[in-house]
Amino acid sequence: MNRRQKSILINAISVITITSIAVVAMINLKDWVNRSEAMRAMEDLGNLVLQYRQENGSVPPQSYVNNIKTNLKGHVRLGDLQYRALWIDFDSKPDDVLAYVEKKYHSLVLSRGFIVLRLDGRVEWMQKQQLDVLLARQQSRMEIETLPK
Numbered sequence: 001m002n003r004r005q006k007s008i009l010i011n012a013i014s015v016i017t018i019t020s021i022a023v024v025a026m027i028n029l030k031d032w033v034n035r036s037e038a039m040r041a042m043e044d045l046g047n048l049v050l051q052y053r054q055e056n057g058s059v060p061p062q063s064y065v066n067n068i069k070t071n072l073k074g075h076v077r078l079g080d081l082q083y084r085a086l087w088i089d090f091d092s093k094p095d096d097v098l099a100y101v102e103k104k105y106h107s108l109v110l111s112r113g114f115i116v117l118r119l120d121g122r123v124e125w126m127q128k129q130q131l132d133v134l135l136a137r138q139q140s141r142m143e144i145e146t147l148p149k
Helices: 003-056 062-071 128-138 141-146
Strands: 097-103 113-118 123-126
Touching: 003 062, 003 097, 003 113, 003 123, 097 128, 113 128, 123 128
Parallel strands: none
Antiparallel strands: 097 113, 113 123
């Protein structure tokens, strides 16, 4: 191989490497932004639910949350929200799960998980195993049977 061929080969490999790194970085950045926006939308939803709860003494019904969700900035990033108000009663604890949404990411940093809204308004990211254990303690048999498969 002569000098010119080596130079072309080195340049091509450099461009391919830099482009690959940039693509992976952009995918990770996109997923990170989507997750932070979904967390922010869930926090906004949590604040509105807490406000409703303080005014009315109970959590809002599903229809109220659906109306709020369509008007929330960033609601698109929430996705298919699983709202558990039907199963929340006056004996529920502040750390009970009020709502959750599954998020699937394709980046190296983020993976599949859930954004969880607690009854006291806290929003957190959980892995599937953590949420399953938490819900197993909180869900009644009737709720489990009525959940979509």
